[in-house]
Amino acid sequence: MTSTIRSQQEVGMSTRSLTEAPPLEQAPRPAEAVRPAVQVDGVSQLFQRGGPPVLQGVDLTVAPGEFVCLLGASGCGKSTLLNLIAGLVQPTAGHIEVTARRPALMFQEPALLPWLTAAGNVELALRARGVGRGERRQEALRLLHLVNLDGHGGKRVHELSGGMRQRVALARALAQDSSVLLMDEPFAALDAITRDVLHQELTRVWGEQGLSIVFVTHNVREAVQLGQRVVLMGSRPGRIVREWQIDISHPRTIESPAVGALAAEITSELHQEISRHGH
Amino acid sequence: MVTDLSSRGMRADAADPNVASAADRAVVAGLDALDAGPQLPPRPGLGRRFVRSVLPPIVFLALLVGVWQLAYVAEVKPPYALPGPADVAETFWTNVLSGRASEAIWTSLSRGAIGFAMSLVLGTLLGLAMWASRWLRAAVGPIVSGLQSLPSVAWVPAAIIWFQLSDAAIYTVVLLGAVPSIANGLLGGLKQVPPLFDRVGRVLGLSAAGRIRHVLLPAALPGYLGGLRQGWAFAWRSLMAAELITYSPALGQGLGQLLNVGRELSQMSLVITSITLILVVGVAIELLLFAPLERRVLTRRGLTMR
Numbered sequence: 001m002t003s004t005i006r007s008q009q010e011v012g013m014s015t016r017s018l019t020e021a022p023p024l025e026q027a028p029r030p031a032e033a034v035r036p037a038v039q040v041d042g043v044s045q046l047f048q049r050g051g052p053p054v055l056q057g058v059d060l061t062v063a064p065g066e067f068v069c070l071l072g073a074s075g076c077g078k079s080t081l082l083n084l085i086a087g088l089v090q091p092t093a094g095h096i097e098v099t100a101r102r103p104a105l106m107f108q109e110p111a112l113l114p115w116l117t118a119a120g121n122v123e124l125a126l127r128a129r130g131v132g133r134g135e136r137r138q139e140a141l142r143l144l145h146l147v148n149l150d151g152h153g154g155k156r157v158h159e160l161s162g163g164m165r166q167r168v169a170l171a172r173a174l175a176q177d178s179s180v181l182l183m184d185e186p187f188a189a190l191d192a193i194t195r196d197v198l199h200q201e202l203t204r205v206w207g208e209q210g211l212s213i214v215f216v217t218h219n220v221r222e223a224v225q226l227g228q229r230v231v232l233m234g235s236r237p238g239r240i241v242r243e244w245q246i247d248i249s250h251p252r253t254i255e256s257p258a259v260g261a262l263a264a265e266i267t268s269e270l271h272q273e274i275s276r277h278g279h
Numbered sequence: 280m281v282t283d284l285s286s287r288g289m290r291a292d293a294a295d296p297n298v299a300s301a302a303d304r305a306v307v308a309g310l311d312a313l314d315a316g317p318q319l320p321p322r323p324g325l326g327r328r329f330v331r332s333v334l335p336p337i338v339f340l341a342l343l344v345g346v347w348q349l350a351y352v353a354e355v356k357p358p359y360a361l362p363g364p365a366d367v368a369e370t371f372w373t374n375v376l377s378g379r380a381s382e383a384i385w386t387s388l389s390r391g392a393i394g395f396a397m398s399l400v401l402g403t404l405l406g407l408a409m410w411a412s413r414w415l416r417a418a419v420g421p422i423v424s425g426l427q428s429l430p431s432v433a434w435v436p437a438a439i440i441w442f443q444l445s446d447a448a449i450y451t452v453v454l455l456g457a458v459p460s461i462a463n464g465l466l467g468g469l470k471q472v473p474p475l476f477d478r479v480g481r482v483l484g485l486s487a488a489g490r491i492r493h494v495l496l497p498a499a500l501p502g503y504l505g506g507l508r509q510g511w512a513f514a515w516r517s518l519m520a521a522e523l524i525t526y527s528p529a530l531g532q533g534l535g536q537l538l539n540v541g542r543e544l545s546q547m548s549l550v551i552t553s554i555t556l557i558l559v560v561g562v563a564i565e566l567l568l569f570a571p572l573e574r575r576v577l578t579r580r581g582l583t584m585r
Contacts, residue, residue: 105482111475114580115497128483148307158581161314
């Protein structure tokens with residue numbers, strides 16, 4: 001499964017653009033193979049009838065295996081968009097299609113259940129997926145190993161640091177075995193050192209697992225460091241303003257000039273967008 | 280362990296660029312070691328715990344007995360109304376040795392256990408129903424809370440009129456005392472479950488029943504346990520009130536009835552003996568059953584300091 005998705009990723013990346021249909025004509029594959037992982041069509045969202053829209057006319061296509069960062073100031077509706085894709089909320093207007101049976105979602109808080117151990121939290125996700133009792137333990141240990149938490153499976157949530165908790169949450173999200181992973185500012189509450197390390201871990205896991213990731217953040221550098229594409233959202237109403245393809249190869253570091261230049265460009269665009277609301 | 284990880288990382292590094300490098304792994308391991316969760320101080324040893332929590336109440340009790348002895352010697356009240364500690368101790372031992380005390384404890388405790396078990400089932404069902412139905416909560420909630428503050432001894436006359444002097448009358452009073460606490464405790468626990476936990480359950484794809492079983496109920500457990508603890512205290516009190524008033528040979532002799540015998544014979548030492556036994560049983564259940572259970576649940580979740 002992994003290898004299929006990886007090859008789809010290359011196809012999907014080359015010519016896909018925001019509004020056009022997926023590039024069916026390009027590859028002599030069955031239509032199934034190039035179906036986008038996430039397809040958002042003209043989605044609008046109102047929280048109150050007659051109130052201002054939170055999202056207006058949002059179109060977004062995520063190719064299989066693609067890493068997309070949604071970037072925007074607070075209140076631009078990026079978390080709302082993520083909840084819509086996750087299926088936790090129904091859109092007021094528009095249509096959303098996700099190829100994965102059920103997308104995995106990581107919150108800003110680790111949201112681990114405190115009465116379970118680290119491994120127990122991962123096992124609950126496996127159990128919800130219908131994995132048998134015997135396999136669960138093994139699989140949970142494998143996933144914890146994947147996020148560098150060997151030997152910590154028996155610990156309770158309160159015995160783990162913030163970074164470790166967020167890695168358990170990542171392992172739990174991976175336990176859902178979904179091809180789509182949605183992340184809602186998952187590292188925002190962590191210190192800078194831990195965040196750097198987790199960026200590397202996430203990039204590695206993404207490469208290994210061939211996931212499609214939609215990563216919400218308000219941190220420009222984080223977006224540039226992680227994403228293959230950065231989508232800038234504007235506020236009131238939330239909508240997509242502009243997007244950048246990022247062809248800088250991994251591993252990316254903040255120090256590299258290419259990352260710095262792009263981050264500066266996106267920051268200035270973001271500031272322009274925010275300044276519009278000042279008067 | 281760190282060296283082990285590093286060496287594995289080094290080998291994997293050469294083969295597969297996707298696997299974390301040795302350096303990355305070392306940084307991760309170092310961060311984890313530095314930034315582990317709050318380190319609780321080790322639990323103090325048996326000796327220190329004895330000095331801290333067992334000794335003070337013993338000293339206080341000894342002082343109390345001393346004051347009592349002084350009052351007895353000074354004849355603050357005539358001796359039939361205020362017997363000395365020695366007289367009461369003698370009555371106490373006579374009743375313990377004759378088996379009268381253990382019989383009374385057994386009668387009351389088994390009634391208390393049965394009444395509490397029934398309250399547990401009814402209170403839990405009521406709490407769940409009130410949580411599930413907004414309408415039921417609005418309709419029944421104030422009455423349940425009101426019952427909690429109504430001394431259940433007020434139900435004894437009604438229970439006797441309905442069920443005569445029978446076990447049914449006693450259990451009615453116990454249930455009316457304990458069910459509201461248990462239902463309210465569970466409801467309070469359920470209300471305090473963070474909405475984020477329910478979202479986690481939904482994201483993981485748990486069914487509604489699965490979310491209740493694996494997320495909601497465990498999350499509500501601390502509040503529920505608090506309700507059970509209070510429910511037991513109320514059940515025990517109600518039982519004593521009921522036993523004190525419903526006196527009949529068919530009901531056997533519980534602690535409440537023993538107390539009544541003391542009153543009828545004007546035997547103050549038996550009255551104090553009964554009160555002491557009631558107190559000891561109540562405290563023992565609290566200390567041996569509920570306190571350790573609650574401490575275990577809270578410690579596991581990191582909600583308490585030792």
